């Protein structure tokens with residue numbers, strides 16, 4: 001079958017047979033794919049140091065007629081994001097990012113926006129830039145790209161538009177804000193002040209670059225963290241294995 005080529009990020013690998021490697025990767029042109037790299041665990045010039053989780057690579061592969069699996073022909077490392085590999089906290093965040101990417105996008109559904117987001121988020125945390133902000137931007141934007149954006153424009157119960165005045169609540173089942181007249185603040189409906197609502201709107205927009213000089217207020221970070229975790233837990237909870245790694249993050 002025809003050979004295809006794409007930039008990709010390795011989402012995971014597993015030993016397969018005696019010398020092969022089973023690889024899942026998110027490619028910029030073809031989305032999430034899984035494949036087999038023959039002989040990759042023996043010294044193979046075709047895959048030198050490239051098939052490791054989180055690595056940004058140039059990959060060549062061919063489809064197989066009777067299977068979803070592809071054959072990997074070659075793989076070349078572009079960036080291994082070395083900063084992530086020497087820090088347990090960053091490894092946890094990166095694991096969470098690749099897991100969300102794998103869950104949000106079924107096999108063969110491509111999204112170049114998602115690919116660019118994952119690539120820049122891994123780059124930023126590897127360089128130890130805006131780690132907290134980058135993680136939250138990744139969470140908010142990945143959900144939005146995957147079809148789970150948070151609506152901050154109006155209360156999902158009474159329909160009253162939110163004009164940036166007073167606290168608002170996040171209501172996970174509707175993926176939307178709710179006004180203080182319709183519900184009260186609780187662990188299930190975390191509250192946000194107007195600045196947090198405004199930051200939540202900004203970080204969902206592709207206009208805010210991850211490389212900008214970011215600096216969110218401490219109370220904004222605390223509130224947003226609660227909202228994003230409640231949102232992701234509600235939408236993807238049962239399928240997320242690495243979410244438990246989020247707990248040690250300082251709140």
Ligand SMILES: [Zn+2]
Pocket residue numbers: 155156157158159160178179180181182
């Ligand atoms: Zn309301």
